[in-house]
Amino acid sequence: MSDSTIGTIPGQEKPRRLLSLADSERFLGSAFLLPAVIYIIALVGVPFVAAIGFSVSDVTVGSTAFDFRGFQNFEAILKTPQFLRALSNSILFAVVTQVFVIIGANLIAQVLAMDFRGKWIARFFIMMPWATPVALGAIAWLWLLDSKFSPFDWVLQRMHLLGPHTLFGPRLHMVFLGREQLAMASIIVVNVWRLTPLASVILMAGLTSISHDILDQANVDGSGFWRTLFEIKLPLIMPIMSIALLFGMIFTLSDMAIVYVLTRGGPVYYTQVLPVWAYMKGIEGGALGEGAAVAIFLFPVLLAVVIFVLRASRRMEVT
Template sequence: MATATEQAQAARREPPVRPGARRRLSDREGALAWTFMLPSVIYIIALVALPFGLAIAFAVSDVSAGDPSYDYVGMLNFERAFDDPVFWRSLGNTLIFTGISMVLIVLLGKVLANILVANFKGKWLVRFLVLLPWTTPVALSSISWLWLLDSIYSPIDWVLRLFGFLGPNDNMYWLGEPNLAMGSIIAVHVWRLTPLAAVIMIAGLVAIPKDIDEAARVDGAGYWRRMFEITIPMVLPVVAVSALFGAIFTFTDMAVVRVLTRGGPNDSTQVLASWAFYRGIEGGDVAQGAAVALFLFPLLLAAAIAILRVVRRIEVG
């Protein structure tokens, strides 16, 4: 058995290991961090930064589908947008569409989240039915609503006639009247995004410690008092996050408008995203479409900053 002196002599004979000489990639924190961040960086550059840069370049040019040559024209496209009454109508519709949709999405999402966290028989079926609007492709679901809101063969009108709310030969013309068309678009959009808000809020409801709710029950707090004094204050940051995601999807969404009304009647349901598409893609005026689309950026940025500040104040408070 080797003595302590012999072990010390053997250790001195072995060559010293230099620090970092044989460090693997998994041991290099700096290189590992960049390795994990690289896919996200590539994604942001390829699908966000480059298109945004191209939009800015097109917005200050005269590029069109008929003449793809690039000529710098400065702020001419923005001046043309300001002189276009449809642009201002689209801007107003975007604000109305987003504001009403966000209020309804947050409220209905909170209600659905409370239902989905409760324990009852058949909860899996209810969850499946609730999530179905979000998982269904937007084009398919919008086409289904296009049939449901048909001016002549609408099943909704048939139900209203059955209960006496409409005359035998009356129709609502859901997509033919400006106010009804805007209301229909908002309703379909809320129907699509409410499940997403509910799923996000479920995470906040599940994270609430059960001992707080049990202590409130012991103190005699009823359902509504616990809701407004415990549940809602503790899930407000999550509610703000769901509102932020909903605002992003609502600001940039044009699928529902395109499938249901195509901006009609008489451009009464145009939003900035749809108007930019019709001017830039279908109309062939790429530069003008890019200029209109760029107005989405400051509006969305302002909404995101406002919501994130609210979240920060809630967390600090």
């Protein structure tokens, strides 16, 4: 049977039916959507429902017993001092990180949006922290911030900022991860290091999408660098900046690798955040129900952030 005869000779029902199926938008639409729907249900929907189920049960790692316990898990975690600390740390962690990320990313994006030699290589290096697996990057930082062998200590000592009779003295080591505030600051620095590249690239895309005519017009209108930046460029990339902010918030609030690798929530539980706590309770501690309850607690927080940012960005949309 040659191709040209398909669907043309009466009586050849089968190819005809196939053809009409291929022409049916209803069929094609559902067929093409199906993989995505299966994917979302299997990998997002089921775990989400399971987590909600776990959070109201007494399920543990070691047993298959599943008894409904209502909100007992939530009550239990709300009573612990770690909970409030982890929640406020998570929020502090996300907000402070984003402040630095947005400032840093704006600076980098301004530079990267310019034309200069070696721009390609500069972009490549700036993307590196984002391209590195989080856990590997965090381990490198763990070594850099080591309590005895940190190169930062060495540099500070040579600059006479650390050691007896100096600014940070008399101790010989900063012990970055062993002191409450310094540990939190270290975590924030590493997170800024990791998230700035993505925000920079997003903002750079925003900046390069501003029409040259608009910038030339501002130039002819007599606007200098700062006025153009604050009155033209930043307002125009505000919607895309809020998307960068949204990504940054979600990545920070849901990330456990950096805190887990660097401090495991310590010293004591002073740098604890919700995802790490959920993991420690549910997986390491075996109390799946309570762990799920902690994890579920993130959901309304993230949802609120997403709704707020998306609404704000739609309001700022201009063209």
